[in-house]
Amino acid sequence: MSLTNEPSFRESVELMFNRAASLMNLPSGLEEKIRVCNATYTVRFGVRLRGEIKTFTGYRSVHSEHMEPVKGGIRYAISVDQDEVEALASLMTFKCALVETPFGGSKGGLCIDPREYEEHELELITRRFAYELAKRDLINPSQNVPAPDMGTGEREMAWIADQYARMNTTDINARACVTGKPPHAGGIAGRVEATGRGVQYALREFFRHPEDIKLANLSGKLKDKRIIVQGLGNVGYHAAKFLSHEDGSRIIGVIERDGALYDANGLDVEAVHQWIAGHGGVKGFADAQFVENGADLLEVECDILIPAALEGVINLTNAERIKAPLIIEAANGPITSGADKVLRDKGVVIIPDLYANAGGVTVSYFEWVKNLSHIRFGRMQRRQEEARHQLVVDELERLDRYLGDAWSMSPAFKEKYLRGADELELVRSGLDDTMRVAYQSMREVWHSRDDVDDLRMAAFIVAIERIAASYRAKGL
Ligand SMILES: NC(=O)c1ccc[n+]([C@@H]2O[C@H](COP(=O)([O-])OP(=O)(O)OC[C@H]3O[C@@H](n4cnc5c(N)ncnc54)[C@H](O)[C@@H]3O)[C@@H](O)[C@H]2O)c1
DSSP states (O other), X not given: OOOTTOOOHHHHHHHHHHHHHTTSOOOHHHHHHHHSXXXXXXXXXXXXXXXXXXXXXXXXXEEEOSSSSEEEEEXXXXXXXXXXXXXXXXXXXXXXXXXXOSOEEEEEEEEOOGGGSOHHHHHHHHHHHHHHHHTTTSSBTTTEEEEEOTTOOHHHHHHHHHHHHHHOTTOTTGGGGOSSOOGGGTOOTTSTTHHHHHHHHHHHHHTTOHHHHHHTTOOSOSTTOEEEEEOOSHHHHHHHHHHHHHHOOEEEEEEETTEEEEOTTOOOHHHHHHHHHHHSSSTTOTTSEEXXXXXXXXXXXXXXXXXXXXXTSBOTTTGGGOOOSEEEOOSSSOBOHHHHHHHHHHTOEEEOHHHHTTHHHHHHHHHHHHHHHTSOTTHHHXXXXXXXXXXXXXXXXXXXXXXXXXXXXXXXXXXXXHHOOOHHHHHHHHHHHHHHXXXXXXXXXXXXXXXXXXXXXXXXXXXXXXXXXXXXXXXX
């Protein structure tokens, strides 16, 4: 996509990479190796639908194989093209390195508007696409593991997993060929919410650092912060829900395809989400002001802006008018490289996509490990937890006996301790830990180097250093 003669999405990511690389001391050959996309496979395939053969175009791009398998979602959208898929694949490379998931970067896409098709038609299309990729090892538990992205979810991942299993009946690890599957098809608890949950954990971590809050010209905590979200899909909905329900933030605006909703007192995220599910958009929702040109809301005063839909939405046409002092990139590439400079010059703090939406791939990693281990995730830890918790319970019961009525142990509290950690608790705590550690690694570079003045550069530097070390270890 090219907006106002700005570089394409892929070029924009490359410009950001180049800026980071210019602050590092990489041999030029290695720098080039890390920058370029290794391969992009284009497939055109036919599916008989509604009495005629329809041809679809899909892509799977592999940006870097410094670690394998490579990993990255599959997007269904009309905007999908080679440039977009390659940009997204390169972001996956740096994202995986930043949060230390042992994968290279990949991405796939199908040029399709999924809303135009019935469920059984989408299944035929998805299975055929999966077949085309799997027969070339572009879906494979040890080489290339897709996941959901815009326009796809658990349903599509279950079809892909089943298609791969049919083609590889003796592969005992077949389930690990794709992540983001529903729990009854080998998925893991907490994967659907993971990317939005990661956005929440990222913001919580940011708000643990007073110095960083001050740099964004904000104060206090997440509570009562006014937030505008673009895209109430998988990522945007979960982020908005958790931030409003659990952290007391106010979602004052929601931008969707057909317009936007605004309420300075805070929208009921659940009600808006249900309205969109029933009506295909936000128009007609009664309890808020409707804004015809949704993108206008990007420019409205708020504390935190969360673009969670498309790339390139904050560009040279609107960057100057953005008022949010803090932007967290839940979407991939929502800010063009040109807009990034305008915003930095204005003093806006940007929590970059590489980090902000890494919750998805982090929990996908847990799912992949669970599939390969063939053991219910958390079972081993659970035994240890139970042993430890039994000691706590014994201690509590002793206290209960001594203190009698003066101090009574709550049955719910006791039950929680006895139960030990379940899969969802383990996934969430593993994700929280990952988001904290990754933030701190970026933050250290951000604050310790005079030549690094933004989190995006810090994120790229941390990631590129790790990828370079990995290539060096391979002898390249
Ligand atoms: N799903 C994941 O796990 C995941 C992980 C990492 C990053 N991401 C990124 O997050 C972004 C959103 O992905 P998702 O999975 O939530 O997709 P989704 O398809 O579930 O949701 C996208 C939402 O954006 C809305 N939208 C589309 N075009 C819009 C426009 N022009 N203006 C306003 N709203 C618009 C859609 O109506 C939908 O509600 C993408 O950039 C994706 O690459 C997703």
